[in-house]
Amino acid sequence: MAILHASPTTTSATDDHGVGNIFDSPDGKKYKWVKVVDVDLAVGYVVTPASVDGTEVTADRDGSQLALRGVGVALGTVDISETPYCFVQIAGVVDVFSDGSVAAGEAVVADSATDGLADTMADGEEEQVFGFALEADSGSPVTCAVYLVGCY
Numbered sequence: 001m002a003i004l005h006a007s008p009t010t011t012s013a014t015d016d017h018g019v020g021n022i023f024d025s026p027d028g029k030k031y032k033w034v035k036v037v038d039v040d041l042a043v044g045y046v047v048t049p050a051s052v053d054g055t056e057v058t059a060d061r062d063g064s065q066l067a068l069r070g071v072g073v074a075l076g077t078v079d080i081s082e083t084p085y086c087f088v089q090i091a092g093v094v095d096v097f098s099d100g101s102v103a104a105g106e107a108v109v110a111d112s113a114t115d116g117l118a119d120t121m122a123d124g125e126e127e128q129v130f131g132f133a134l135e136a137d138s139g140s141p142v143t144c145a146v147y148l149v150g151c152y
Contacts, residue, residue, distance in 0.1 A: 002021065002022075002023050002024070003023065003026075004023035004024060004031055006087075008025070008031050008075045008087045008089065009043075009076040010076060011086040012083055012085040012086070013082060013083050013084070013085070014085065015085055016085065017033040017085075019034060019035055019055040019085065020033065020034070020053065020054060020055040021033050022090070023087070028091075028092055029089055029091060029092030029094075030089070030090045030091035030092065030150070031087040031088065031090065032054075032087065033085065033086075033087055034047075034054075034055060034056065034072070034087075034088055035056045035057075035085055036056070036057055036074075036078045036084050036085070037056050037057070037084070038050065038058040038060035038062075038080070039058065039116075040077075041059055041078035041086070042097070042116065043076065044073060044094075044097045044143060045059045045073065045074040045097060045115070045116030045117075046059065046070045046072075046073055046097070046117060047059050047070065047072050047073070047074060047116075048066070048068055048070060048071060048110050049069070049071055051066070054071070057071060057088060059074070059115045060115055061113055061115050067128075068109065068112060068128050069109070069128045069129075069151075070108075070109065070130030070131070070151060071090065072090045073096050073148065074086065074088055074116075089148060090150065090151040091149070091150045092147070093145055093146070093148075094145070095143050096108075096118045096131075096143060097116055097117050097118065097141060097143055098117055098119065098137040098143060098144050099111055099117050099137070100137060100142045101119065101137070102120050102136065102137040102144050103120070103136050104133055105132065105133060106132070106133050107120070107121040107129040107131075108120060108130065108131050108132065108146055109121050109125050109128040109130065110130070118146065129149070130148060130149060131146040131147050131151075132147050132149070133146055134146065134147055
């Protein structure tokens with residue numbers, strides 16, 4: 001793994017950092033350079049795998065994702081028609097969009113129905129956990145701080 005020297009909010013029209021590469025930051029967070037497919041991203045969207053090699057991700061919940069497990073959180077706004085490459089955070093604390101039902105301390109998974117949201121883990125979803133809520137979700141839009149467990 002390399003040290004991150006670019007802003008983690010960077011987006012690009014080209015593969016500037018080697019798609020699939022993982023970068024460390026001095027604050028203990030980890031980032032992965034990926035290509036986004038299917039839908040645009042907002043900062044805080046939860047993404048799931050869209051390729052078997054882990055280089056493409058999606059926030060789309062129409063069934064195009066390969067697995068429902070969250071593998072990162074968007075840090076930049078991505079317009080896939082213009083700048084489909086970006087960093088997603090894969091470890092450390094980050095704010096995520098959520099569905100309004102997350103309480104502090106709960107395990108979170110990618111929402112199965114709504115693009116980009118996190119939801120509370122239900123029975124049988126243990127393998128989909130990508131983090132733990134550090135606070136109850138609130139606000140408009142609804143968000144909460146989540147500790148990502150290392151989604152790589």
